[in-house]
Amino acid sequence: MANRFIKYEKALLQIAGNSILAETAELGVEAAVQPITNVTGSVIRYAPTGPVKGTLSFSHYCTGAFHGFLNPLTAVEHTDEPLTGSLAGMAFESGYLRGLSFSVSPYAPILFTSQMDIYGSITTLSDGESDAMLRDQTALSHSLRTYMGGTDIKMNKKVSFDYSVSCERHPMVTVGNEGPSRVTKENVRISLGIAGEDIGDMVAITGNHAALNINIFDTYGTSPLTTFGCTGQIFSQRLSIREGGYIDGTVSVSQDYVTGRRMY
Amino acid sequence: MPNYIYGSGVTNIARIYPFEIGNTYSKYDIAFFSGYTDGSPGTATTANELSTATGHYYYSGESPAVATAANSPAGGTTEWTQKLFMEPSYGSSVSYQNHSYDVAFGDGYYNVLSKSENSLRATFAFNFNKRGDKETKALVHLFEDAFNKGQKPSGGYTGVYCTPFAPYNNEHEFYIDNFDRTFEYPDVNAVSAELNREDQSTLNWQEFYIPFAQTRGFFETGVSYSEHDITYLSGTVNVSNDKYRAFQSGWYYYTGNAATSSTHANGPVGATSLWTKNKFYFSLNQGVQISEAPRYLQHSVQNSYYIRTEDGINNDLLNLNFVLDGRTDKEAKAIVHFLEHHKGTSQFEFRPPAPYDITGKVFMCPTWDHTLNFKDNNSVNMNFIEFPINLLSQQLTFKTLITCDPYFDPPAGAQGA
Numbered sequence: 001m002a003n004r005f006i007k008y009e010k011a012l013l014q015i016a017g018n019s020i021l022a023e024t025a026e027l028g029v030e031a032a033v034q035p036i037t038n039v040t041g042s043v044i045r046y047a048p049t050g051p052v053k054g055t056l057s058f059s060h061y062c063t064g065a066f067h068g069f070l071n072p073l074t075a076v077e078h079t080d081e082p083l084t085g086s087l088a089g090m091a092f093e094s095g096y097l098r099g100l101s102f103s104v105s106p107y108a109p110i111l112f113t114s115q116m117d118i119y120g121s122i123t124t125l126s127d128g129e130s131d132a133m134l135r136d137q138t139a140l141s142h143s144l145r146t147y148m149g150g151t152d153i154k155m156n157k158k159v160s161f162d163y164s165v166s167c168e169r170h171p172m173v174t175v176g177n178e179g180p181s182r183v184t185k186e187n188v189r190i191s192l193g194i195a196g197e198d199i200g201d202m203v204a205i206t207g208n209h210a211a212l213n214i215n216i217f218d219t220y221g222t223s224p225l226t227t228f229g230c231t232g233q234i235f236s237q238r239l240s241i242r243e244g245g246y247i248d249g250t251v252s253v254s255q256d257y258v259t260g261r262r263m264y
Numbered sequence: 265m266p267n268y269i270y271g272s273g274v275t276n277i278a279r280i281y282p283f284e285i286g287n288t289y290s291k292y293d294i295a296f297f298s299g300y301t302d303g304s305p306g307t308a309t310t311a312n313e314l315s316t317a318t319g320h321y322y323y324s325g326e327s328p329a330v331a332t333a334a335n336s337p338a339g340g341t342t343e344w345t346q347k348l349f350m351e352p353s354y355g356s357s358v359s360y361q362n363h364s365y366d367v368a369f370g371d372g373y374y375n376v377l378s379k380s381e382n383s384l385r386a387t388f389a390f391n392f393n394k395r396g397d398k399e400t401k402a403l404v405h406l407f408e409d410a411f412n413k414g415q416k417p418s419g420g421y422t423g424v425y426c427t428p429f430a431p432y433n434n435e436h437e438f439y440i441d442n443f444d445r446t447f448e449y450p451d452v453n454a455v456s457a458e459l460n461r462e463d464q465s466t467l468n469w470q471e472f473y474i475p476f477a478q479t480r481g482f483f484e485t486g487v488s489y490s491e492h493d494i495t496y497l498s499g500t501v502n503v504s505n506d507k508y509r510a511f512q513s514g515w516y517y518y519t520g521n522a523a524t525s526s527t528h529a530n531g532p533v534g535a536t537s538l539w540t541k542n543k544f545y546f547s548l549n550q551g552v553q554i555s556e557a558p559r560y561l562q563h564s565v566q567n568s569y570y571i572r573t574e575d576g577i578n579n580d581l582l583n584l585n586f587v588l589d590g591r592t593d594k595e596a597k598a599i600v601h602f603l604e605h606h607k608g609t610s611q612f613e614f615r616p617p618a619p620y621d622i623t624g625k626v627f628m629c630p631t632w633d634h635t636l637n638f639k640d641n642n643s644v645n646m647n648f649i650e651f652p653i654n655l656l657s658q659q660l661t662f663k664t665l666i667t668c669d670p671y672f673d674p675p676a677g678a679q680g681a
Contacts, residue, residue: 166267258450
């Protein structure tokens, strides 16, 4: 009787040459097609309307230094920085980070979730890869020592917060080609939602300015694994309560992250 | 450094510097070239001495390079150009319009006379989407600088040389009438431009905007042809002792679904031909709208009352506007080639969808647009005008008298010398 088994240790996620100890990972590929019907009601063909686009979503706990290339704020105005990578024996050459998010809540490790758009070829490697060195990374991003700095939200007791960076990626495809010659990064936005016991000062018509920074720590660390910031406007406040519960306040802060144009 | 180089031609673009040996240049850099100073001690050489035009040049090389005499605009390994080398994006289009004198004779009869041999005009609308700041600067500067070139002081402008996208990939000199630039985001811009030229002759049987090289060339037997192949059947080509008659010459389009090896029997004028010359065989898309406005006489009487009476025969000739969407690059090329070589004035057969599917109806197409949506995804908008009489089977008599100029002195050795 033939034995069949899945070798999970070969389902390694690698991006830009770095192994990532992912909790979950999903790689999908989609072709944008449009059915073309003739006047008699028959489908003539399916016409392509854009390049084949892959998406890679994964989540991981930060078990060592946070990889800077996973932050969409890195070099925001330089939009031609594709990332190479592989997952479970499938390799890609042109990945473009589209989003990063994480949540910090009491007594919980901090899970980072990333999304990436992929253009160009996705090839099958002869065999999956593994990285035994990953087990040596014993740090763990955790809420225990992680904190948010900044007083603009006027909330003394913060219970939890959610941070995300998202951007739009648009492929530039020139006539005669199937794949993009560049992929732009546009509308980079940082969103921060903070839950606590208060909502601070009521928002003005232009929102309230807030400059906040987040320091992510390992459980036993003395220096942060990484830091994130959000310098934008408080635009939303909510206060909720229910029977037998507590007063919960939430404040939402948003920042359009634009670093300006180069002067050519 | 100054922002403006005296005598270089005025544009609205700042920070344009002269070319210098030793500088490192990268793609889309702009430099004003009037010569260079090279060596130590420096020796100045003018562009005129290098037999190179003075003016702005654009660096088209993929890799940055340190400027030398050899890779300067006058050098043998130059990556500098004055041509429009930036590749347009999908969404670009080509619009054709035939300029004609339309003469109505009554009873629906009319004549369409081309105003000249270059009456069929094509306008190329180029889109450059999602371009970086540096490429956009070079694009806009190139467009603006086109208005600094020409036969000075009072001559006409010279155009910008450009090889458009396939299937129109012949280099031509185009004139840019207007262009737009949109700042969308840092390092993200959109540029659009209209490129025109008026000197493409319809007398060139071989090619109009789609070059001859984009077709399968002359028809031959024993060759595999497939759907939407374009070939020219020449009345002068002798194929296995079978000479085709002159009136059979012309462009033919393969209508078969499967590829076949060509024979005389399935060739353009064979008994079981899979080719067509004057039949618009391309299938229509869903969504065709047929609007009719029959012709009649309207007599006005008092109080805005009208009496409507018949205006002769042929009073409901079809005037159709429709789009063929989602077509492959090959089919779109065949469609445009078919329309190009009917020049907006020549008849072709077209059978409208049922219940309008009367066979033998003939139409002319004076205007059409071709949009490249994506690879293998094209749209062609057309306007078909019905003609009341099918003249396709009528023998045409060539009445042009070719005379010899009595003052023409042929060179020695030439025929007639």
